[in-house]
Amino acid sequence: MTAVITDQAPPILKGPSDKEKKYDRQLRLWAASGQQALEDAHILLLNSGAGTVGVETLKNLVLPGIGKFTIADNATVKHADLGVNFFLDEDCLGKPRSECCVKLLQELNPDVKGDWFPREKGESLESLFGHGHNFTLIMYSLPIEAESLALVQKYAEKNQVPLLSIHSAGFYSYFRIHLPGTFPIVDTHPESTATTDLRLLTPWPELSKFAADVTADIENQSAHEHGHIPYVALLLHYLGKWKDIHGSLPSTYKEKTAFRDTVSAGARRDNPEGGEENFDEATAAVLKTISAPSLASSVKEVFDYKPSEVEASSSFWVITDAIKQFYGKHNALPLPGSVPDMKAQSTIYVQLQNIYKAKARRDISEVLEIVRAHPSGKDVEVAEIETFSKNAAFIKLIRGIDSTPPSIQTIASQEFENDKTAELTMMPLSLLPIYLSLNATSHLPSASSSDILATVGKDVLGASDNQRLVEAAEEVARAKGGELHNISALTGGMVAQEVIKIITKQYIPIDNTCVFDGIISRAQVLRI
Amino acid sequence: MVPTMxxxxxxSQSFGSPLNTMVKEARILMVGAGGIGCELLKNLVLTGFGEIHIVDLDTIDLSNLNRQFLFRHEHIKKSKALVAKEAAHAFNPRVKLEAHHANIKDPQFNVRWFKGFTMVFNALDNLEARRHVNKMCLAAEVPLIESGTTGFNGQVQVIKKGVTACYDCAPKETPKSFPVCTIRSTPSQPIHCIVWGKSYLLSEVFGTSEDESVEMDHSEDSENAKEIEKLRQESQALKNIKESMGTPSFPQLLFDKVYHDDVVRLRSMEEMWKTRRPPEALSYASIIEQAAETEISKEKVLKDGQRVWNLHENVVVFKDSLERLSRRFEEMKSSKSNGNSAEPTITFDKDDEDTLDFVTASANLRSLVFGIETKSRFDIKQMAGNIIPAIATTNAIVAGLCVLESFKVLRGEVSATKEVFLSPFAPERLLSSDRYRAPNPDCPVCSVAQVQLLVDMSRATLNDLVEDFLRLELGYGEEIVVNHGDSLLYDVEETDNLTKKLGELGIKSDSFLTVIDEDDENPKGPRVNLVLSVQESETLGDKPIKGVDLPASAVTENDAPASPILRKKKPSQPSNGTYGTVAATTTNGNLTVSNGTKRLFSEVEEGSSPKRVKLATNGDGSNDNAIVIDDGAIVIDD
Structure with missing residues (x-):
């Protein structure tokens, strides 16, 4: 292990409360669990080329408090570096770029450890990987020497480490995420409006009783009571009536709109407002809430996936297995248990909340039981099972890059075909030409546009006849491998955002390549 | 291989020579040196912009350091503008940088000063300052690049008078307010108790009383006068207890007053609890006795802000924070006593631990009284302090987009600018952009005529303005209204001011006057509003008021005299989208989500008071006092 820099570091923050204060604004996004994951992470940047975009990415990871980072870079600092890289100054001229950047980056956050490579001149990259480091994630910037790339790919493959490539030149950039195997996410942070799950078509006894109680003798209730029946109870009441008449619950769109009219007709209109707010809420909720529960395709994908033997014993797959069994038995996922705000008397509303909460707790304990019965389920933490159960409808599995990915030719044909319609409808065109042109310079700092087109032409038929490809190639050639600080800073923001998603295992990372065109301020995500 | 590249x-290689030269020659104003500002300044400096002025009135706080990377631990409490300037200067000594540790609304930053810039970047965190810069840039006809972030969301927009929509073309959501009786008598959600702790209890004990506070609107109305009067008596009794501040019995007196006596009185109003759970009074003596053990581990409790405290812990924190605040208050009083009669005040600040502890404990105790869910200090900090999540990555992306739009502005291609949005929850896109929006023809800020007015203050009267300038020179009729800010200077019935000099009416250089044409009789409709920006001048000829650069009479009108001030156009369709309320998520500092209050409003309608506690923004531009209601934080259990 190599030593960690300590010179010139500002005072280390004291106590947990100072740290909590410093990270207050981000804890509200990814909570203490996400922060812990960041602080446990060690990131390697293989810096090459003009060398700014990787350092800008690191800046955005050092600030929120990544545990440790290492920069591997063979370059020495030149004048042109100073104009584009914020983390170098005049004193750095002629010195190793890795060491200088690490020192200045570290100033941003004394809680973060920084290291650089090579420590000795001429040390080979192999010795870095031989040091027994446990890198959480590796990034490399392009263009890069083919041998170094092969080395890092081998390491990432062997150790199942996420690998990101970043290329920024002139007004263009792209980055690509290579996740090892499958990447499951529990805490996807769905939008709060999407998470309402009221189970109105399959009420359980306590809920049915509650609805019957508050709608008892509904015709003769006082104006106050009638106007404060929570809409959940109203809908259950009218669903019961509907079933009595029609023999089944409303299922088609036509039936639902008819049902909506029935609910609406129940409102008293002989009051100064000419209606009742709770009935308005009930009417508005019909189409959203009166539908048979269906499994989101992303959840189905998780259920259908056959984890490998190694994967299967991880807590994610153990809980997934339990939830799957739960679903098989009840034809529903565990209840999340939250109730949206609605017009109601406070006591009644609290009662309703408690009914949903109690049911959610019962569901969780059932899942817990199944988990405990699993051969690897003894040590799974209860908190993880709770979180999983509440988020069950939103879990997501990101697949790694396919072992047999579609060829570039296939993707290109598809994208250029789409462009034909896009052109007619004034829709934005594919940014694939930018990716292809940058990709053609993966190992060459500068190339002529005809060189670029020739390289692209090896994978894509008729490359040099494609006007947009020619333009992109010319723009890339013009940049001669030079980075614009602003484009690299912006790209560094986007890359760091995805790195945080991957490390915290929260939110859904892109799949798998993002291309940015700084001339028109547009980004496109492609699966390549 | 070039040794001295x-x-x-x-x-220069990527921009090409013309743009590189324009960048070098530009004079830039950057308003705000916070999250976006730090990123932006770095990008501007490294892009080679020639001259950059930075204005920010804020000082550096520990919670800034997770993203505002020009600042270090040793800079805490120093001026953001000055530290940012020094840090950036080190990285490119060739850029001319000027920093102002000042409020952008200060009079020194007048229209003329704004006119000196090629372009203005807004990197602000609050609505008020954004609106102000928007208005100044419109008046100075300087292009503005407006940006904001909230968590993973962000947005960039170019504003150019007459070409694009301005910041105020789409109405913004105003901060949430609560009925007084919900806060004082019938709370049903944690937020009600937090507002009570922060805007009632804390300010009654350590601040200006609510009767004088702008935050509470107490206009009378007969229906609830009785209850309001009761509440007033309660406040009076509280004032008496305040006298015992500093004595050992103070915490008990205050506690028993607000959690026992007031609660017992409330409970006696049986009508109120017919449909609600009645509140349960708490008694200090018995609880503090039981809490003896908790008191010993007080320090541990205070450190644990993520966990929800129990009754004993809340009482211990209540007592402890109240004593801390009382000591501070006494110290402030004694150091101020010579000559200054004004009472010192302690107001809520989310980063002031003493006030945060006090609000947390007192809100939670009230929640316990009313059977409402209690919250952790971490959560209460967010709810009471209007905390907008903020991270480095989003700011980096948004600042980069700002600079890209600035290139188009420099090239004179405002019509090529885009409104760009970050769409982090659409992983298939990450960014989306829209064509810029055209000005809203009904916008009260940008769809007005603007005229700069030179005024000889020693002579000019309101009559000179109304009769000579507006009626004779600009051709206005009888039916006009002249406003100075919110105050009416002149209309057909309000003629007392006509003989007064403008100076006597509070008008000075950089004042803005608004002229509203109310001539609805004219078949062509009334004229658009006219905004006059006043500049003092002593070298005018015989007339004491003169308009500068009056727009040429664009339309020859039959109803002479002709006027350069156009009549209101029939509403036309904007080029892109509608002018609905802008989504709360995209404006850092203005986040107000108005969900989660239905129940209480409707309950209040039942014979209670319709009064609202107004939680307005702070005058200093930070809107720390606005209450954010995140419905997830309130009604969704966890």
Missing amino acids: RRDHFN
Whole structure:
């Protein structure tokens, strides 16, 4: 292990409360669990080329408090570096770029450890990987020497480490995420409006009783009571009536709109407002809430996936297995248990909340039981099972890059075909030409546009006849491998955002390549 | 292989010579040196912009350091503008940088000063300052690049008078307010108790009383006068207890007053609890006795802000924070006593631990009284302090987009600018952009005529303005209204001011006057509003008021005299989208989500008071006092 820099570091923050204060604004996004994951992470940047975009990415990871980072870079600092890289100054001229950047980056956050490579001149990259480091994630910037790339790919493959490539030149950039195997996410942070799950078509006894109680003798209730029946109870009441008449619950769109009219007709209109707010809420909720529960395709994908033997014993797959069994038995996922705000008397509303909460707790304990019965389920933490159960409808599995990915030719044909319609409808065109042109310079700092087109032409038929490809190639050639600080800073923001998603295992990372065109301020995500 | 490749080698190579020169010659104003500001300044400096002025009135706080990377731990409490300037200067000594540790609304930053810039960047965190810069840039006809972030969301927009929509073309959501009786008598959600702790209890004990506070609107109305009067008596009794501040019995007196006596009185109003759970009074003596053990581990409790405290812990924190605040208050009083009669005040600040502890404990105790869910200090900090999540990555992306739009502005291609949005929850896109929006023809801020007015203050009367300038020179009729800010200077019935000099009416250089044409009789409709920006001048000829650069009479009108001030156009369709309320998520500092209050409003309608506690923004531009209601934080259990 190599030593960690300590010179010139500002005072280390004291106590947990100072740290909590410093990270207050981000804890509200990814909570203490996400922060812990960041602080446990060690990131390697293989810096090459003009060398700014990787350092800008690191800046955005050092600030929120990544545990440790290492920069591997063979370059020495030149004048042109100073104009584009914020983390170098005049004193750095002629010195190793890795060491200088690490020192200045570290100033941003004394809680973060920084290291650089090579420590000795001429040390080979192999010795870095031989040091027994446990890198959480590796990034490399392009263009890069083919041998170094092969080395890092081998390491990432062997150790199942996420690998990101970043290329920024002139007004263009792209980055690509290579996740090892499958990447499951529990805490996807769905939008709060999407998470309402009221189970109105399959009420359980306590809920049915509650609805019957508050709608008892509904015709003769006082104006106050009638106007404060929570809409959940109203809908259950009218669903019961509907079933009595029609023999089944409303299922088609036509039936639902008819049902909506029935609910609406129940409102008293002989009051100064000419209606009742709770009935308005009930009417508005019909189409959203009166539908048979269906499994989101992303959840189905998780259920259908056959984890490998190694994967299967991880807590994610153990809980997934339990939830799957739960679903098989009840034809529903565990209840999340939250109730949206609605017009109601406070006591009644609290009662309703408690009914949903109690049911959610019962569901969780059932899942817990199944988990405990699993051969690897003894040590799974209860908190993880709770979180999983509440988020069950939103879990997501990101697949790694396919072992047999579609060829570039296939993707290109598809994208250029789409462009034909896009052109007619004034829709934005594919940014694939930018990716292809940058990709053609993966190992060459500068190339002529005809060189670029020739390289692209090896994978894509008729490359040099494609006007947009020619333009992109010319723009890339013009940049001669030079980075614009602003484009690299912006790209560094986007890359760091995805790195945080991957490390915290929260939110859904892109799949798998993002291309940015700084001339028109547009980004496109492609699966390549 | 070139040994002395210039510093701006990559820039000139990619920009091409014309743009590189424009960048070098530009004079830039950057308002705000916070999250976006730090990123933006770095990008501007490394892009080679020639001259950059930075204005920010804020000082550096520990919670800034997770993203505002020009600042270090040793800079805490120093001026953001000055530290940012020094940090950026070190990285490119060739850029001319000027920093102002000042409020952008200060009179020194007048229209003329704004006119000196090629372009203005807004990197602000609050609505008020954004609106102000928007208005100034419109008046100075300087292009503005407006940006904001909230968590993973962000947005960039170019504003150019007459071409694009301005910041105020789409109405913004106003901060949430609560009925007084919900806060004082019938709370049903944690937020009600937090507002009570922060805006009632804390300010009654350590601040200006609510009767004088702008935050509470107490206009009378007969229906609830009785209850309001009761509440007033309660406040009076509280004032008496305040006298015992500093004595050992103070915490008990205050506690028993607000959690026992007031609660017992409330409970006696049986009508109120017919449909609600009645409140349960708490008694200090018995609880503090039981809490003896908790008191010993007080320090541990205070450190644990993520966990929800129990009754004993809340009482211990209540007592402890109240004593801390009382000591501070006494110290402030004694150090101020010579000559200054004004009472010192302690107001809520989310980063002031004493006030945060007090509000947390007192809100939670009230929640326990009313059977409402209690919250952790961490959560209460967010709810009471209007905390907008903020991270480095989003700011980096948004600042980069700002600079890209600035290139288009420099090239004179405002019509090529885009409104760009970050769409982090659409992983298939990450960014989305829209064509810029055209000005809203009904916008009260940008769809007005603007005229700069030179005024000889020693002579000019309101009559000179109304009769000579507006009626004779600009052709206005009888039916006009002249406003100065919110105050009416002149209309057909309000003629007392006509003989007064403008100076006597509070008008000075950089004042803005608004002229509203109410001539609805004219078949062509009334004129658009006219905004006059006043500049003092002593070298005018015989007339004491003169308009500068009056727009040429664009339309020859039959109803002479002709006027350069156009009549209101029939509403036309904007080029892109509608002018609905802008989504709360995209404006850092203005986040107000108005969900989660239905129940209480409707309950209040039942014979209670319709009064609202108004939680307005702070005058100093930070809107720390606005209450954010995140419905997830309130009604969704966890």
